[in-house]
Amino acid sequence: MMAPGRAASETLMDRRDFFRALGGVVVVLTVEPAEGLQQAPGARSGAQQTPREIAAWLHIGEDSAITVFTGKVEVGQNIRTSLAQAVAEELRAPIERIRLVMGDTDRTPFDMGTFGSRTTPFMAPQLRRAAAAMREVLTDLAAERWGCSRERIVIGDGMVKGPGAAQTASFGELTQGKRILKEISDAAPLTPAGRWSVLGASRPKVDGAAFVTGRHQFPSDLRLPGMLYGKVLRPPAFGASLVSADLSEAQRMPGVIVVREGNFVGAAAPDEFTASQAVAAIRAEWKLTPQPGAGELFEYLKKNPAETQGFGGAPRHEAGSIEQGLAAADHQLRQTYTVAYIAHAPLEPRAAVAQWEEGKLTVWTGTQRPFGVRSELAQAFGLPESQVRVLVPDTGSGYGGKHTGDAAIEAARLARAAGRPVKVVWTREEEFTWAYFRPAGLIEVTSGVRRDGTVTAWEFHNYNSGPAAIRTPYSIEHQRIEFHPARSPLRQGSYRALAATANHFARETHMDELAALVGMDPLEFRLRNAKDPRLRAVLEAAAEKFGWSRRKKDPGVGYGLAAGFEKGGYVATCAEVAVDRATGSVRVVRVVEAFECGAVVNPDHLRNQVEGSIIMGLGGALFEAVEFEDGRILNPRFSAYRVPRFSDLPQIEVVLLDRKDLPPAGGGETPIVGIAPAAGNAIFDATGVRLRSLPLVPHGLKT
């Protein structure tokens, strides 16, 4: 029994003694504060153990408030909502009572980062297991309190009820605000999707009101007492190194602190404007080194292999014999496809506020990898990770673009020199120039097809853009598929869905070319080569909703489709384009996308992600490209780098296939991969012009 008087005896017991004192009771309580969760001392990133005790993930306050701890971060994918749903479901508690602590390296268990569509398939089940284990604990406590069997305990609506009429207790009454150290079993009894009541339902963004009122504080909004604003001196081009810097004029400006540490030069001032002026007053001399230009990019990527594999994973796949497959074909086709570097351009640029207190560094920043940034900071300043804390307030988007801690390190460097907190917010131009880009890539495809539409051989080489979704989802007997890492002239990194966009663009364009080669309908051609029933299901669902078989052939109008699979999600996209040959203007006027990622967790938020992916994907499909020359970015502004706007919006219809029999997969990335090939194939349908480079029509259709 956990009588209230018991707590006093807990104080000096070690954990083992306490187990013994409780005898058969499965609950272990300690008096450690719930706020004090720390990583194991000395534990290194990458070798972190997933904590097994409930308290690491979940805490119930005396007032029955439920606090959830996760190293994931919220950047607009609405996982603060979906993870709260997961806990509410398993704990049988109202979602309003649940609050998530996210991305705080002192308080949340280690997490690699918020990327790769891993939250829904991995973090949600982890939190569901923790909540289910907590439910078991509540059942045990209640059964003891009322001296009845566990089977007679019912938990619902955030209350625990026993067999007697007066036997009702809140969660907080039972756990008394203590940390619950019971181990989470891998076999914790999770509620099957067929019986979900909170999961599987559309729930609004949990703290939406804070966003529509401007109350939410994004990383760039934070202010600390005595805080200064920092700016960093940037080189004139990539590959430039600092020869000399005359800081004297900047140092003479009132209230300005100027910092030079190696190649780093920056200034902090009481306001942002003065900090910018100080940096502008620094006279620096740079040594430039020649950099490859955009004109030679694809040749450069092919001729400059990287020694490391990059991106992880085995990048080569072989099945059967390509030579045999080609020999068995009636037609062979060899084509080359390219994709440009594009920028994430998150509307909130990189931002960080850094504060040093007695040798401990605390940084609030917008990043998808709080623990990774903690490591970067520890390394940069020679600190143990236990002396660095990174907190990530819900951030103004990322799309894979906020993995690194650049702004965090800059703010910390300036704050250390200033002896006061410093905020660094990158300008849009800095964000477009000194962040990293989605890799450019060159893809060569050689294939063979029989007259009946069977693809017999498939050889696919991707240079630089990456191995994500490089394998074909079609059933082809003879395959050779290879990723070739290259030395990139520009800094590159993750982007929503990684190379799945590039690989789907090349693959689905090539499939379209093969269909045309044998004179088959593009849908029929794909279905002939698709054996995977989930792939067929999305193709059929999208085509049905789009009216593919009833499409009308009007001048200047074209229809295209594309399908694929990545990260547990299946997608098929149909697009209608309108092309004006006289002006070269191309508009995507209608898109139907079918998406299936197992059991749907929050239908409205999944739709939101699918719609958003299509719209974001339109930019890379049609017009987005980073222009560069001599190590300089030529279009680092929204006035020069076009992103999708209201006026680019097609009519969008989303079909969600809800597979309650399959575990949920992530939905924030894969829905982006279909729009580029679908649009390109539709342009071919409208005009007979085959486009094999992304963006497809940055300056309209030129023929």
Place this chain on the structure above:
Amino acid sequence: MIELQVNGKTYRTSAPAERPLLNVLRDELGLTGAKYGCGEGQCGACTVLLDGRAVRSCVTPLRAVAGRAVTTIEGLAPAGGLHPVQEAFLEAGALQCGYCTPGMILSAVALLSRNPDPGVAEIVRFMDGNICRCGVYPRIIAAIRSAAARMRRSA
């Protein structure tokens, strides 16, 4: 000293007259609802209302707002309450990361004050200077239409 009227309150600032309104709102007055997005009036994240019209505060110098009424997202509805456009954004789920949201809402309010019943084409034309990188545009259009209907009913 420049005198500013923001959300019905009077502020005095010693900031130079050329300083963008956005910086003063955010860093001096602590009104961080208006966001920095581009600094060139291209994205609309910094939108505020100036005498009821939507302006880009990142390219609006202080001198241009002296003696005029500035409304930021913080002042759109009485504390604890929501403007019908804010309600409509919540109901339509018209946000993902929410960074563009204050600017979107204030632009929408300005549109609806000019035309209480805008069609989709007019919404697109008016809102085209506001960027949402998450791509929530269709939901924002739906939210504006729903807010318009609600405001016309209660007008």
